Amino acid sequence: MKLKAENLSLLGDGILKPAYDRNRLRHGIVHIGVGGFHRAHQAVYTDELLQRGGSLDWGICGVGLRDSDKAMQRVLEDQDHLYSVMTLGAATAPAVQVIGAISAYLFAPDAPDAVIEKLACADTRIVSLTITEGGYLIDDHSGEFDFSHPDIEHDLAHPGTPRSVFGYLSAALGKRRDRGLPAFTLLSCDNLPQNGDRARQALLGFARRQNPVLADWIAQHVTFPNSMVDRITPMTTAAHKALLRNETGLDDGWPVVCESFTQWVLEDDFCNGRPEWESVGVQFTQDVTPYEKMKMRLLNAGHSAMSYLGYMAGYRYSHEVMRDPQFAAFIRTFMDADVTPTLGIIAGIDLERYKDTLIERFSNPSIGDQLSRLCMDGSSKIPKFILATLEERLAAEASIARFALILASWALYLRGALQADADYRVEDPAAPRLLQACRQPDGLCARFLGLEEIYGSRLHASAALNSAFEAALYRLETQGIAATLDEPDLVA
Ligand code: NAD
Incomplete structure (x- = not known):
């Protein structure tokens, strides 16, 4: 049965479906x-609030800026913007819910004016983002906004027909100011340290170049809460769609699958109101930093630690890697010995329990989290998830052997993609520069660690890192992965 509003009443009792009046939803969130x-996390929290009788002012209108988002628009439009979320526990049957919180979707390349108007509309009080780690265009080391990006050059020259997220936000905020409307909150939900601060820095950097008076207005009126977001959500596959059909009889063009674990910690800094998300499990705090540091350094870094090495060892899913005792030991030792000393005490968190849960989550076979997904966008992920911790451990004169192994595995994964028989491509906006650095085996260490936009000058110049990287590379190339993971300095 096709997923459509008219078919909701035919769904079995085991499937949770919207009980609120979707026709009366206003789009407080774009x-x-x-x-x-987004569909497994913020939209689910928002849907749960609506189910409990929360205000209908907080419906969601989705927006896609990239050509590839056309497919999402088609699917959602075709099924009245409904979609299903299938929660896959390690030992439980899939739980299915139909989410109704998103009730409109705009594909920006087809309708740029409609998107600007939607963002500028008085109903819109929060604009939230999941545009990936690389979408903020901020250099990790210099902290500078990338004005040379073609979309940014275009938007500065053509402010009325933007392409980038910052061009759209700036155009819409200009209209709100001109119309005497209050600003909206810009809520980043991407995996970035201080994601709200990054969003602020990027938007203000862009706006200041375009229109300094508007930039001042934005600085005064828009708020940018930081948030920590967590729920492992793999890419949806044909097998997931088939599983949904088998379990429920439901035909959904693009369901979402995710784990049952979910967490959202948010700074309570909303300039134009917000939903009562705290009543559906969202934790509001004054300072999100310790939570996001814990999550990025353990969960996201754990993913980076397993992805390149695991892929080269022939694994394709996170749970396959975790089934290998050598890998499981490597990941846990990395968490315990390399990351935990950098975290300190975090209010309300039992770190040992948190790490145990992470190991369980990584090992969940039902979720089928693709290593190819975890390998994507290394140039954005590695600096945020691995290098900050590495710098602290170098400063503490601690062993950095496991960090070096992770970096060496990334370099070899990149080089592997250049082989004639490679079965994968490097999905990363920086792929040409990364591949160039890894093309020749001779001098790889100097060229790879010389990628300034990733390593910065301090790490590049670190004798300890250079020698540990050379050692890790040598071991991987001469002994292979299994023997390397047995080396005493990695196991300790
Ligand atoms: P996805 O590929 O399903 O969706 C990414 C969306 O971002 C697409 O709509 C794409 O068009 C858009 N996008 C990408 N780059 C953009 C840009 N430069 N400007 C505007 N839009 C852009 O990915 P996803 O699984 O939804 O993950 C998105 C982000 O969410 C991640 O990068 C991460 O920061 C965060 N996140 C994901 C997970 C997860 O498990 N998938 C968990 C926590 C946080």
């Missing part, structure tokens, strides 16, 4: 970057 994660 979300840019409606991918798997």
Whole structure:
């Protein structure tokens, strides 16, 4: 049975479906970057609030800026913007819910004016983002906004027909100011340290170049809460769609699958109101930093630690890697010995329990989290998830052997993609520069660690890192992965 509003009443009792009046939803939230994660996380929290009788002012209008988002628009439009979320526990049957919180979707390349008007509309009080780590265009080391990006050059020259998220936000905020409307909150839900601060820095950097008076207005009126977001959401596959059909009889053009674990910690800094998300499990705090540091350094870094090495060892899913005792030991030792000393005490968190849960989550076979997904966008992920911790451990004169192994595995994964028989491509906006650095084996260490936009000058110049990287590379190339993971300095 096709997923459509008219078919909701035919769904079995085991499937949770919207009980609120979707026709009366107003779009208090506009979300840019409606991918798997937004649909498994913010939209689910918002839906649960609506189910409990929360205000209908907080419906969601999705927006896609990239050509590839056309497919999402088609699917959602075809099924009245409904979609299903299938929660896959390690030992439980899939739980299915139909989410109704998103009730409209705009594909920006077809309708740029409509998107600007939607963002500028008085109903819109929060604009949220999941545009990936690389979408903020901020250099990790210099902290500078990338004005040389073609979309940014275009938007500065053509402010009325933007392409980038910052061009759209700036155009819409200009209209709100001109119309005497209050600003909206810009809520980043991407995996970035201080994601709200990054969003602020990027938007203000862009706006200041375009219109300094508007930039001042934005600085005064828009708020940018930081948030920590967590729920493992793999890419939806044909097998997931088939599983949904088998379990429920439901035909959904693009369901979402995710784990049952979910967490959202948010700074309570909303300039134009917000939903009562605290009543559906969202934790509001004054300072999100310790939570996001814990999550990025353990969960996201754990993913980076397993992805390149695991892929080269022939694994394709996170749970396959975790089934290998050598890998499981490597990941846990990395968490315990390399990351935990950098975290300190975090209010309300039992770190040992948190790490145990992470190991369980990584090992969940039902979720089928693709290593190919975890390998994507290394140039954005590695600096945020691995290098900050590495710098602290170098400063503490601690062993950095496991960090070096992770970096060496990334370099070899990149080089592997250049082989004639490679079965994968490097999905990363920086792929040409990364591949160039890894093309020749001779001098790889100097060229790879010389990628300044990733390593910065301090790490590049670190004798300890250079020698540990050379050692890790040598071991991987001469002994292979299994023997390397047995080396005493990695196991300790
Ligand atoms: P996805 O590929 O399903 O969706 C990504 C969306 O972002 C798409 O709509 C895409 O068009 C848009 N996008 C990408 N780059 C953009 C840009 N430069 N400007 C505007 N839009 C852009 O990915 P996803 O699984 O939804 O993950 C998105 C982000 O969510 C991640 O990068 C991460 O920061 C965060 N996140 C994901 C997970 C997860 O498990 N998938 C968990 C926590 C946080």
